[in-house]
Amino acid sequence: MDMTGQKTGEDALERSVDGAEGASAPATSRHAAISPETAAVFGRPDGVRGSFDQSPDSDRRGPAPEIAPPDPVLAEAFGRPEGEADTLQRDPLAAYGVPDTPDSPADPWRDPESIAAMDQPALATPTQAEPTDPGPRLGVTDVLFGRRVAWHALATLGVLALLIGVFGGLVGRWTAEVVAPLNSDSVELSTADGRGDAPRSPVAEVARAVEKSVVAIDVRTSSAVGTGSGFIIDRDGYIVTNNHVISMAANDRNAKLEVVFFDRTRVPARIVGRDVKTDLAVLKVDNVDNPTVSTLGNSDTLQIGEEVVAFGSPLGLDRTVTSGIVSALNRPVPLRPDAESDTDAVIDAIQTDAAINPGNSGGPLVNDAAEVVGINTAGLVPGGGSIGLGFAIPINQVIPIAETLIRQGKVDHPQIGVNASSVRNDRVLGAQIRNVVAGGPADRAGVREDDVITSFNGRPIESADELTVAVRTAKIGEAVPFTYWRDGRTFDGDITPQSD
Template sequence: MDNGHRGAEPRHGQDPYGTPPYGRPGPWAPAPPVQRPSPTPPAGTAVPAGAAPTPPGGTPAGLPGEPLRRYDPWAAPAGPSAPPAGTPARTAQGPSAPAPGARRGVRTAAGAALIALLAGTLGGGVGVLLERNGAFSDVHLPQTTVTDRTAAPGSIAAIAESVLPGVVTLHVRGSGSAGTGTGFVLDEQGHILTNAHVVRPAGSGGTVQVTFGSGDTARARIVGMDSGYDLAVVKVSGITGLSPLPLGDSDAVRVGDPVVAIGAPFDLEGTVTAGIISATERPITAGGEDGGSDVSYVNALQTDAAINPGNSGGPLVDLDGRVVGINSAIRAPELGRGLPDGQGDSAPGSIGLGFAIPVNQGKLIAEQLINTGRATHPVIGVTLDMRYEGGARVASSTDDPPVVPGGPGDEAGIEDGDIITAVNGERVRSGEELIVRIRSHRPGEELRLTVERDGEPRTLTVTLGEASGG
């Protein structure tokens, strides 16, 4: 081997890697120092303990002034060492090589440091593994707890807290059918307002069971119902601690006002949904399926608060918790019309088009049902062609004359063939819309009717009459 200094080659075929106790090192083992045999120094020559023998002339073969040795990555930097006391100083030819014992000490310390590092790493990994497996302790995640929380006034939570105690769920059975609806308490005497289509199955020998927010239940009897307005009143007896809901003013409601609907959709009682008033005075008709006569005509409040089957009869309230409407119908796109949300499986879920009877109308009908058991409807005493579009056309039918002699329409001057196109300036597109507009008023009120006769518009004033509802 040639390392650039020919004088460093061992003589007589010596193997520098075969010197005990190392043997032949691997690629990471430190190489032992190379030592060249030298003659025995003359008597009286001092040699430092542990130093390599020095050839004649005082300088080892190799680089001038430095002993020859292989690079040892584990050795500490070389430096001068003090000779033992009483030992003559060496010639200034460079520091002597560390003693073999000192070099082994450095290697031992470095090896110990490496072992300590590996042990620390292994120990840390084992500790993490044990901790993850719960050997040391259970895992507890931080969580914020609230011990006393009060709902902000006007918030949905505050409205729900104040209104829910006055809302009830109705389970109705009878006439071969059963259903679930909602109602709300009107007074401390136990009167509850709901929809007529909710309690209609119990009209002949059926039962109405009322479930309060507390979970208590009671039987109720039907006080009265009116299909024309789709309203009914039932009453529970012997119940104390009732929570009547305050009634608001539906005439003061404006488009965009926030509202909350509460009910039992799909028998999930106490469900609260929120939205806004989407429209007011929206004329709708509902009921009357299969040729029935139980058609309701409502000048409704429209809302996007979610209303589903089972919400019928529940309150629609404002941000002060006052009832402004009675949830009654939803839009049914499959059938192309509004349906009471209890009409069996044909009624779909909410699509954001719900309709509520204005509470002003509901209050009037509820008072009549409680006081007399029946409600009255305003009428003008004319027969309408319900198939005509473009207005409400007065026309005779098989059984009824076009204008009732001596009735409100006759006295106002309405004639057969007249087309009523507006009520108090509000456009009318069909006979159904005319009935809705009229029924949003009370008997005895005066209305201005815009009438087309022979292609000419004219205005007539009619005083509403009264007819018994059913």
């Protein structure tokens, strides 16, 4: 800096100030005149020649400026942290409003990055007490007579020992008297003397009288096996059963047909004759000495609720007996052909709740007098087992069929020359005629298509199956009365069945 120039400026300023007080300024000044107000603000105090006033007692021309307190926000942002007057800034990682906590003292035992150094152990090692020598052992003599144990302590120990012994003895005696031993060599189990060999119930009496006349029927082919039942009806070895039991043997010449008697004796059997329309068949066995023949009863005298017993081999379990009652009579039950049977029949069945399952077929249904009143034929088994709905062919319908099969080997059946279906509506209930054979019994009796037969031979007809049963129980060549409905009117007539 040019100090000479500075000095010249200061002299000019001084002359200007002096001129303001009344002195005349040189005409050659390069500066404009300075107002008194500007000189008061920017001029030097009186007596000061330099840049700074060196006199501590110099008279100032005005009060010293006052510094206002800083704004709290700025003080918080830019002020020193509390208690740290020797630092110029706060920790940049510190959170606002959270007081700084001092670091915990360094712990080299918990710091994996600490360097090796000599220091105190982590845990103080306890100082072990000085070992002491064991004292002498006390013997019985020392305890009792050496006065090493107080006499009242000995007395107390003796009383306790006595009480423990007494208590243990009492408990042992009580357990010996109350708790019996689990095992014994003196026990012998006894049985009743028995009530003899006589039957002890009506079912047992019937079973003993009938069981030897019942047989199991075993059919075996190269691809299938079948089991059924039957019963002996003549001393010459004739056996009656269902047609569906022996259908496989009748239709397969290489099939093996055997009859199994009560004593498990197996005998080959031959088919005498069979009838698919009544589901009946007759077999014959030879070289059987004194076979037990069944006693045949009268199914026309059966009563609903009468007790009956069913015999047979359900599911291959031979010599099985089940009992029940007669649940209903004259129940029409259709039997249709299937893969194992060619039976196509409608039976006029006895309904029973005696359990009848596959394999019971052909076995006898017996009354409480040990008389055969029917042949077990079918059971309703929607779930795969007996539900108390079994059906048997009445013995009074079996006898003429069996006799005819034994004599002729085949059976002729009555028919009236119609096809029918069941009808149920608000006008009529019965068997509606669908086709009439020209020149047949129904045609000659004046029956037309769409007529509804409501009664036949004194039996009410409510379905086509009931008409089939009623016709097959009639006699060939004998006129029977019947009733039919046509166009809202009812008519009566006679019809004479003829052979099929």
